[in-house]
Amino acid sequence: MPAESTPEPEIPGEPGTSAPRRGTKGRRRKARSTRSKALLITAWSAAGIVVLGGTGAGYLYFKLNGNIKSVDINQALGSDRPTKVDNGSENILVLGSDTRAGGNQKLGGGTDDGSARSDTAMIIHVYKGHKKASVVSIPRDTLVDRPSCTDAKGTAHDAASGVMFNSAYSTGGATCAVKTVESVSGIRMDHYVEVDFTGFQKLIDDLGGVKVTTTKSIKDPDSHLHLTAGTHTLDGEQALGLVRTRHGVGDGSDLGRIQLQQAFIKALVDQVKHLGVLSSPKKLYDLADTATKTVTTDSDIGSVTDLASFANGLKGISSSHMNMVTMPVQYDSADANRVLVDKDKAAQVWKALKDDQPIPKSATEGTATGSAKNVVSSG
Structure with a gap:
């Protein structure tokens, strides 16, 4: 049967064991080499591409539907969760994953051992009315107390103290990361969206690249990225290199890489909003096919129609209405490659999001930052 036209809906509903250590401000972290880094993409990328419209026969709908992988977060986590705040806002956890298998192993190096990591994590808070959003990046190297959790397969995992934040995903997948x-x-x-290395690169290529302007040259042999200062249209490989690099510009820290990632997101949002993908049914289908193969979602948006409805609800948010911050942290005095949550500052961030209010500037003043701010902007 033919696929039905999708209206313009709104968002539905509303490795270690050491104890945590005290940190100090202002300490510069030393660069740390690793062959496999983070990637990212946000739910906004889906806003311009996961739209069926009236694109053809029903079998296309069923093929796209079969592409999507989903995880029943609600079933796995049960009732032991924060209470949902019914104020019209929406909170989305976006993860970038590196499964170390198949195409990802070729892109990121390493062994084909099937292990999984999530080196990029962002909380997207969509405010009531869905016209603006705040994005809070969580540094992968933050030391946290990981709670006990049960993964999607029913396997229980013990709690752990003073472990890296990204160990939650490698330990128990999406459900442990969410918890x-x-x-x-x-x-x-409220929702969970995950994208992997291979899908990120192909998606950018299918979009025709993303235009960015760099104020400094970026050269990083680890991520295979070489850009002179100026305006560039990045293909998938270059875009992946940009969001992975930490040695090509700035102080070599993960916090600096987060600054590059946030700048790339804004460029991507601007690009998607002006693509006009609906003018070409074939391009639309190719993009939708890539996007649905690329993402893993929570089961509430685990179908084409639900994902399209969810994505369309984000289309009113422009890059100029996105406030992007990093979760307040301080450098760990015991290990220059780790950071600790600045609990007092972070409390201001979480309260603002719970109350559906803007994040105050005081929440990030005096916290640890990278040195790659303003290196990349929309082209």
Whole structure:
């Protein structure tokens, strides 16, 4: 049967064991080499591409539907979660994953051992009315107390103290990552979106690249990225290199890489909003096919129609209405490659999101930052 036209709906509903250590401000972290880094993409990328419209026969709908992988977060986590705040806002956890298998192993190096990591994590808070959003990046190297959790397969995992934040995903997948974020923030995640290395690169290529302007040259042999200062249209490989690099520009820290990632998101949002993909049914289908193969979602948006409805609800948010911050942290005095949550500052962030209010500037003043701010902007 033919696929039905999708209207313009709104968002539905509303490795270690050491004890945590005290940190100090202002300490510069030393660069740390690793062959496999983070990637990212946000739910906004879906806003311009996961739209069926009137694109053809029913078998296309069923093919796209079969592409999507989903995880029943609600079933796995049960009732031991923060209470949902019914104020019209929406909280989405977006993860970038590196499964170390198949195409990802070729892109990121390493062994084909099937292990999984999530080196990029962002909480997207969509405010009531869905016209603006705040994005809070969580540094992968943050030391946290990881709660006990049960993964999607029913396997139980013990709690652990003073472990890296991204160990939650490598330990128990999406459900443990969501539970750790909810434990750290005290905020319930309404949705979950995950994208991997291979899908990120192909998606950018299918979009025709993303235009950015760099104020400094970037050269990083680890991420295979070489850009002179100026305006560039990045293909998938270059875009992946940009969001992975930490040695090509700035102080070599993960916090600096987060600044590059946030700048790339804004460029991507601007690009998607002006693509006009609906003018070409074939391009639309190719994009939708890539996007649905790329993402893993929570089961509430685990179908084409639900994902399209969810994505369309984000289309009113422009990059100029996105406030992007990093979760307040301080450098760990005991280990220059780790950071600790600045609990007092972070509490201001979480309270603002719970109350559906803007994040105050005081929440990030005096916290640890990278040195790659303003290096990349929309082209």
